[in-house]
Amino acid sequence: MTAPALRLENIVKTFPGVRALDGVSFEVMPGEVHALMGENGAGKSTLMKVLGGIYQPDEGRIVVEEKPVTMRTPMEAKAQGIVFIHQELSLATELTVAENIYLGELPRRRFGLVDWQTLYARTDAILKKLKVGFDARTIVGSLSIANQQMVEIARALTVDAKAVIFDEPTASLTDAEKSVLFDVIADLRGSGVGIIYISHRMEEIFKITDRISVLRDGSYRGTVNTAETDEDAITQLMIGRSLDLSRNTVHHELGDVALEVRGLSCGKLFQDVSFSVRKGEVLGFYGLVGAGRTEIAEALFGLRNPSGGEILLNGEVVRISSPHDAIAKGISLVPEDRKGQGLVLGMNCRDNMTLPQVDDLKAGPFVAEGAEVAIFDQYRDRLDIRTPGWRQTVGNLSGGNQQKIVIGKWLSMHPEVLIVDEPTRGIDVGSKSEIHKLIRELAAQGYAVIVISSEMPEVLHVSDRIVAMYSGRIMRTFTSEEVTEDNLIQAISGIRADRDAPVAEPA
Structure with a gap:
């Protein structure tokens, strides 16, 4: 039988007062995409930091292609063919893309001088595989977060990797960029590299992985073939219980309008935006990346200066020119990052x-x-x-x-109004359920809540109404009773089935 590309045996790691890993074993085969799942705090990050040379295990051993290895630093891990693509970006923003990708391993000429021509040629060859719109000489700080993530991914293609760890790699990527990433993973898989894929996005797990291993409370809970399981079974392994992921059907009496926006515009970011949210209501905003959802929240919180329109709180027109103004007037923002x-x-x-x-x-x-x-x-x-x-x-x-x-x-x-942007990004399914429950409870207590999310199940689950945005404009506002996945997708794609339909307001 083929030997595992990588195997961890009975790994134990203890911190003061916490046994983070309790005898965890895990393996990935060559050419396999193996998901590692668990709630936040289950031990995934600690296990990967042990594998990446950041932590040393108190007990157990790491085996690469049947050879026990000791890795005291990330550079030693990389030398053994273990490449870690972190969820949190670890880039030098003042340097070029090429310098970041080959940091610590810059090609040299005589007298130790950097061979810039070779550096840029190697980097551009890697970027071509990733189908990105920037080149080796681009300063990383000038790139979007999504493109910076692609630079992180490019690092994996510079070495003869035995195993590549992807930690929430799609958190900042558009759908098109995700497709490119999955193609890269398929290429790595085809060349015999073992892939460890950490993600809270179930649809991704079931789309690209072969097996799923689950940790809970620092302990190994089992491994299953992806094709032979489903989301409910994985959720129960992760948290020990089932979750309610149904649509929001619980309604309570709403109060007066807390926040009203009339014809608000901000350059090319969003135009002629009008909506209202009442006390006791959850208003969801849904749309593709770049639709203008976050920018509206930032304008309401005083981080952007609108070029037109007005904002009303409890029926009174207010001017918000800074976060200090917003906080003083009762608007709070839980940011995306x-x-x-x-x-x-x-x-x-x-x-x-x-x-x-x-x-x-x-x-x-x-x-x-x-x-x-x-x-x-x-x-x-x-x-x-x-x-x-x-x-x-x-x-x-x-x-x-x-x-x-x-x-x-x-x-x-x-606050009078609580805005929550991407409330569960990078959070496991168990904690997601708790945050969703909390949002609904806050509305029941009389808060006016705005939820911005890139996840359709999330906005369907928590919202009383949903604002669908496309290219900086509101296409339609749906009540929870009339919204369907089809008409919501049409609206955020720029298709408005009934252009004469009035914007839905709560009864």
Whole structure:
């Protein structure tokens, strides 16, 4: 029988007070795409960091093509043919694409000088395979997040890889870019490379993988053939229970209009946008990448200056020129990039949660620690944030608990309108269900909630109404009763079946 490209045997890794991995075994065969799944905090990232040379295991061993290996650094892991494409970008934004791809391994000429001609030629050959629209000399910082992700992926093609680890590789990619990525994975697979694919997107897992292994609470829970299982079975392995992923059919009495937008425009980003959201309502925004959804949220939060139109809060026209204005008027934004824009990862949970109101919590020249702790304790209990205590560094929390910290931060400001952009990006199915439940509960408590999502099941599950956007314009607004997958897809593709139909408003 063919030997595994890579095998991990009984890996144990312990941190102070936490047994992150408890005797985990895992293998990937040459030419196999093997999914690794589990809730945030299940141990996936720790296991891959052990494999990538970032952590050393306390017990167990790593075997590459039947040879036990020790990898003390990422460079040693790469030398063994283990390539890690991280979810979090790790690029030098001031350098060129070529310099990033070959960082630490730049081709040299005599006297140690960089062979730029060879460097650019090698890089352009790799970029051609990826079908991207930039070249080797492009400065990485000038690229979109999606294109920066493609630079990360290009790194995998520079070595004779035995195994390539993809950690949430499509989180920032468009559908066209995803298709290119899947072609790259197919090419690697065809050349005998073992692929470890980590993703919370079930549709991707069932589309491209051969087998699925599941971790829960740091322990191995089993491996199944992808063709012989389904989403419910994998979910139960991951979290030990079934989930309610049905559409939103629970309605309650709505209050007055909290936020109204009339004819709002912002250059070429979005034009003539009008909508309203009432207290107790969840208004979903759905559309393709670049449709203008996030840009509208940023305008409402004072991060962009509209070129026309007006914003009304509780019936009064307001001017919002900065986030400070938005917060003061009762608008809060949970951003799409929670790690880059919503949190200070090196700070503790309490300080992250109370950061926007530090000035209000001062006792003389100092911040009143007791008041901060009281706020943290209140929202930790209310949102079921799982952390040993407020002193825990927020960067050490799972994605779901980090998202709850960001939501708690803004709820503690008692907003009139809560905008949540991509609420479950990079979060496992169990935590997704908790966030969805929380959004519905916030609406039931009287909050006006706007949810922006790229996932159709998500907007269908949480929204009372759904705004479909295409190319900076609202094509149609659906009630939860009238929306179907077909008419929603048509609307976000620029097709409006009934152009004379009035925009649906809540009864």
